[in-house]
Amino acid sequence: MLTLSLFKTLWGHQGTLGEAIDDAIRAGFQGIEGQAPTQQKDQDSFKQQLNDSGLKYIAEITTAGTYVPDRQASPLEHLDTFKRSLDSSMRLEPLFITTLAGCDAWDEEQSVELFSQIMELAVSANIQVSFETHRSRSFFNPWTTARICRQLPDLNLTFDFSHWCVVCERLMDTEIDIIEELAPRALHIHARVGYDQGPQVPDPRHTRYSHELQRHQAWWKLLWLAMVKRGMTSLTMTPEFGPDGYQAIDVVSGQPVGDLWEINQWMGHQQIQFFESVKNELENHGLSSLR
Numbered sequence: 001m002l003t004l005s006l007f008k009t010l011w012g013h014q015g016t017l018g019e020a021i022d023d024a025i026r027a028g029f030q031g032i033e034g035q036a037p038t039q040q041k042d043q044d045s046f047k048q049q050l051n052d053s054g055l056k057y058i059a060e061i062t063t064a065g066t067y068v069p070d071r072q073a074s075p076l077e078h079l080d081t082f083k084r085s086l087d088s089s090m091r092l093e094p095l096f097i098t099t100l101a102g103c104d105a106w107d108e109e110q111s112v113e114l115f116s117q118i119m120e121l122a123v124s125a126n127i128q129v130s131f132e133t134h135r136s137r138s139f140f141n142p143w144t145t146a147r148i149c150r151q152l153p154d155l156n157l158t159f160d161f162s163h164w165c166v167v168c169e170r171l172m173d174t175e176i177d178i179i180e181e182l183a184p185r186a187l188h189i190h191a192r193v194g195y196d197q198g199p200q201v202p203d204p205r206h207t208r209y210s211h212e213l214q215r216h217q218a219w220w221k222l223l224w225l226a227m228v229k230r231g232m233t234s235l236t237m238t239p240e241f242g243p244d245g246y247q248a249i250d251v252v253s254g255q256p257v258g259d260l261w262e263i264n265q266w267m268g269h270q271q272i273q274f275f276e277s278v279k280n281e282l283e284n285h286g287l288s289s290l291r
Helices: 017-027 040-053 075-090 108-124 142-150 161-168 172-185 207-229 260-290
Strands: 003-009 031-034 056-062 097-100 129-132 156-159 186-191 234-239
Touching (some): 003 056, 056 075, 075 108, 108 129, 142 172, 156 172, 156 207, 186 207, 234 260
Parallel strands (some): 031 056
């Protein structure tokens, strides 16, 4: 049976981990995505709460910094931070690891070397790892991503098209050939809607941004088709509208425009509806690939 599970991101969550779990359950989400706590007692507590709730967990790892890496950090420092975070993450028994790794300023050979080492660590830990398409990281644009991936045939991707939209200053319909090339690597999707001048439209619920939303959905459908073709039946998606300069603010009051959790719930439920509307096509595509 083909399913799509929604995960609540911890990015932008202001409360406790327990409150995040409660939010996810009330919204009908199936899991939590975020970085593991650094202290073992907090890891144990979070794991127990996840087990009690029945929610799944996707671990997020950022190397050599937070979302933007330390520009001076070496590939070895990136690898060391991944190792430490992997140990913390594995205590929570994640479905898989999604990582923001590398640096946009590197030579591609440096990224290939680091990513191959990270993949070896994941194999040793018996866990899948997926590399996110993200600004400031090695996969900050589609062309660099494709060139690196051609050297690493087993590399999985977490797709966040919103980053590429702002880096390239256009929607990704112009790069559909690269999306189709990379789609068989898709393991996970971050559902945020970008546009030509930013990584996050102010409010995807507004008709002003209907075109951008529809184009992202078309690209996500391409990924789903590729995922089903490779035999995946349990698909995952994390609605990821967030803060830190992504969210529009009122220029007078400085207050955010819209509630992030309300927006992410809406995004999740909209994508479930979209998924159900194309589910028969996805399932038939999967069956035809077996013939």
